[in-house]
Amino acid sequence: xxxxxxxxxxxxxxxxxxxxxxxxxxxxxxxxxxxxxxxxxxxxxxxxxxxxxxxxxxxxxxxxxxxxxxxxxxxxxxxxxxxxxxxxxxxxxxxxxxxxxxxxxxxxxxxxxxxxxxxxxxxxxxxxxxxxxxxxxxxxxxxxxxxxxxxxxxxxxxxxxxxxxxxxxxxxxxxxxxxxxxxxxxxxxxxxxxxxxxxxxxxxxxxxxxxxxxxxxxxxxxxxxxxxxxxxxxxxxxxxxxxxxxxxxxxxxxxxxxxxxxxxxxxxxxxxxxxxxxxxxxxxxxxxxxxxxxxxxxxxxxxxxxx
Numbered sequence: 618x619x620x621x622x623x624x625x626x627x628x629x630x631x632x633x634x635x636x637x638x639x640x641x642x643x644x645x646x647x648x649x650x651x652x653x654x655x656x657x658x659x660x661x662x663x664x665x666x667x668x669x670x671x672x673x674x675x676x677x678x679x680x681x682x683x684x685x686x687x688x689x690x691x692x693x694x695x696x697x698x699x700x701x702x703x704x705x706x707x708x709x710x711x712x713x714x715x716x717x718x719x720x721x722x723x724x725x726x727x728x729x730x731x732x733x734x735x736x737x738x739x740x741x742x743x744x745x746x747x748x749x750x751x752x753x754x755x756x757x758x759x760x761x762x763x764x765x766x767x768x769x770x771x772x773x774x775x776x777x778x779x780x781x782x783x784x785x786x787x788x789x790x791x792x793x794x795x796x797x798x799x800x801x802x803x804x805x806x807x808x809x810x811x812x813x814x815x816x817x818x819x820x821x822x823x824x825x826x827x828x829x830x831x832x833x834x835x836x837x838x839x840x841x842x843x844x845x846x847x848x849x850x851x852x853x854x855x856x857x858x859x860x861x862x863x864x865x866x867x868x869x870x871x872x873x874x875x876x877x878x879x880x881x882x883x884x885x886x887x888x889x890x891x892x893x894x895x896x897x898x899x900x901x902x903x904x905x906x907x908x909x910x911x912x913x914x915x916x917x918x919x920x921x922x923x924x
Contacts, residue, residue, distance in 0.1 A: 652692060657704075659732035660725075662715045666704035666733075670696030672924045673766075674739050677703040678730055680748030680774070681847070682815050682840045684710040686832065687747065690910035691917070699743075699924055704733055706750070708846060711839050721846040723749075724854050727756035734764045741766035743921050747906055748774045748819070751883070755856055758864055767922055769869040770887070771913065772880040772903055778858040779886035788882035795819055795877060803844035812841035820904045821877045833907065861890035869895045869920040871913060873902040895920055 652669040667685050675695055679687040685703035695701040706726045708714055730753060734742050744765045746754035751773020758765045776788045795818035802810040815837055816825045826834065868891050872884035880903050888896040897916045901909035 657733055657736050659736060660729050662707050664704050664729060664733055665710055665712055666702055668700065668702045670700045672699045674700045674702050674737055674742045675745060675921065676734060676742045677745045678750035678754055680750055682843055683836055684840055686836045690907050691914055694914040694918065708843055709840055718846055722851050723753050724756065726753045727760065731757050731761045731764055743767045745769045747771045748903065751775060752853055752856055756854060759860055765866060767867040769917055769920060771871045771906055772876060772884050773887055774883060775853055775856060776883050776886055777853060777856050778861055778890050779882060780858055784882050788879045791878040795879065803848060808841040808844065811844050812837040816904060820902045858890040861887060862892060864891050871897045871899050871916055873905045874898050874900055876902045
């Protein structure tokens, strides 16, 4: 095959541009259109993220044993108005683990999320968390208030800020009932069973696995390996009610109408500590972001500050 020198140069330049576009860690805003997956290097690790839309960023942080796919039901709704960004925290998702696994903790996750927001270079963002990432995004706001314009959390997985010992005990008993079988399976090395039992337990829904979409099941299977890290993770950082009372940005807390007692206590407890909080009950349970997206998205979009 004969290729002229000029055409060959054009081909090499085009090829280099394509390769650079595939491997770049830039966080430049995308245009309207399809979702894009990118990578950002922060704090010595590479975080994978998905984004779509334009405008001021809304950053979504997933919960335990999931990844940015947990927010699939929010992406189109938010990207129609804003720049939707959902990232995988360190060790989550399908990428190879980046280090000796010694940095699995909520404080490390909070540090990574804060560094990621700085890399956006787009001013304070609207930050959204769920479950395990509830305390993570709280830490980001408390430790780096200049980075966050508003905060929304669906059912934070923490009761460290609840002051009533009886409520804390009942909540922790319910959490043990939800996750006890999961932990037993993970300790036995049966990660497939841990993947299956996790959403069944946290959502208090025995038929979850049979009724879930293949994509949802795949996400839990892909992230079941993080249970090996969670079993030896350091305790949650002690977020107190007084600390939450220092938050002065707009805050939305949502809770599922039929959620477990643990998440009910966690959500109502957080709302009781935060001044001026908007507290919204939505249909469904802990996985309402996926199972009742219209209600959750409506509450979120009504809450978010103007673009």
